[in-house]
Amino acid sequence: MKYYIIFGPPGAGKGTQSVLLAEKYSLTHISTGELLRKEIESKSELGLKVKAIIENGRLVDDETILVLLNKVVSESLNGNKGYILDGYPRTIPQAEALDRILEAKGQKVSAVISLEIDEEVIFQRIALRAQMEERKDDMDRATIENRIVQYHKKTEPLISYYKESGRYFQVDGNKSIDDNFKDICDIIDKIK
Ligand code: ADP
Numbered sequence: 421m422k423y424y425i426i427f428g429p430p431g432a433g434k435g436t437q438s439v440l441l442a443e444k445y446s447l448t449h450i451s452t453g454e455l456l457r458k459e460i461e462s463k464s465e466l467g468l469k470v471k472a473i474i475e476n477g478r479l480v481d482d483e484t485i486l487v488l489l490n491k492v493v494s495e496s497l498n499g500n501k502g503y504i505l506d507g508y509p510r511t512i513p514q515a516e517a518l519d520r521i522l523e524a525k526g527q528k529v530s531a532v533i534s535l536e537i538d539e540e541v542i543f544q545r546i547a548l549r550a551q552m553e554e555r556k557d558d559m560d561r562a563t564i565e566n567r568i569v570q571y572h573k574k575t576e577p578l579i580s581y582y583k584e585s586g587r588y589f590q591v592d593g594n595k596s597i598d599d600n601f602k603d604i605c606d607i608i609d610k611i612k
Contacts, residue, residue, distance in 0.1 A: 421527055422447065422502030424608070425509070427578070428535035430567045431542040431549070432593045433600060437535070438506040440601050445608065446499055451506040455488050456480060457555070475556045477566030479574060482513045493521070502530070510575045515582075531611055532582040533604055535593030542568065 424447065426434045435451060442449040456474060459467035466488070470480045489508065509515040522528050543564065550558040557563050582588040589611075591603040 421500075421525075422530045423505065423522060423527060424502065424530055425505045425532040425582075426535070426604075427532050427582075428593055429537060429542055429571045429575075430564065431545040432535035432537045433545070433597065434506045434535060436597055437600060437604060438504045440597075441504050441604065441608070444605065445504075446501040447504045448500050448502070449504050449506060450489070450492055450508065452480075452485055452488060452508040452510075453506070455492065459488075475563065477557055477563040477570065479510060479570050482511055482517070485510075485514060486517055489521075509578060512577055512581060515578055529582070529585075529587055531607065532578075532588045533607060534579065534588065534590045535600065536590055537593035539568070541594050 422445070424441070426438050426441070428434055435454075438449045438451065441447060456467075456470055460471050460474070461467070466484065470484065473480055485508065493503070505518075509518050518529070543561075546558050546564055549555065557567065579588065589607045591600060591607070593600060595603070
C-alpha cells in the first residue's frame with residue numbers, strides 16, 4: 421500500500437491535486453477537511469462540536485481527528501492501491517499518530533509532496549474558491565488569515581519532521597493545475 425501525504429498551506433491546491441492523483445494511481449482520497457464539512461452538514465454530534473472551530477479558522481483537536489480517521493481508513497475500497505492524505509497530518513502529534521497507525525500495519529508514509537505557494541496567491545485562490553463553493557471559512561479575510569497563522573505555527577514544523585526521514589518532496593504550487601499535476605506525477609513515478 422502507498423501512503424502519500426499532500427502538504428501545503430490553505431489554498432495551495434491540495435484538494436484539486438488529490439482528486440487527480442487518486443484517479444491516476446487508484447488511490448483513496450482522504451480529506452479531513454471534507455470529512456469534517458460532511459459532519460457539519462449532517463449536524464452530527466461531531467459536526468456540532470467542530471463547526472465554530474472551523475469557521476474561526478482554528479484547528480480541530482488531534483483526538484477528534486483521530487476518531488474521524490479511524491472511521492474511514494478501516495473501510496478500504498476494492499482495487500485500492502493506497503491512500504492520498506489531504507489536510508492530514510496537520511500537527512506533530514497527528515504525524516506521530518499516523519506513524520504509529522502505519523507501523524502497526526507494517527507500512528510507512530511513502531512520500532510527502534509539498535505544494536509551495538506564495539502568500540498572495542493563497543488569497544487569490546481562496547477568493548476564487550469562495551465564489552464557486554459555499555465554504556464559510558473562505559468567506560472572511562480574518563478567518564483565512566487565522567488559518568495561515570495556524571499553518572505556520574502548527575503545521576509547518578512537519579516539514580522538518582518529514583525532511584529528516586528523507587521522504588519530503590517539494591513542488592512549485594504557484595503553477596497551473598496541469599503543470600502542478602505533472603510535477604507531482606514525476607516525483608511519484610520516480611520513487612515508485
Ligand atoms: P484548507 O487546507 O484549504 O484550509 P481543509 O478543507 O483541508 O482546507 O480544512 C478546512 C478546516 O478543517 C481547517 O481550517 C481546520 O479547521 C479543519 N481541519 C482539517 N483537517 C484538519 C486536521 N488534520 N486537524 C485539525 N483540523 C483540521
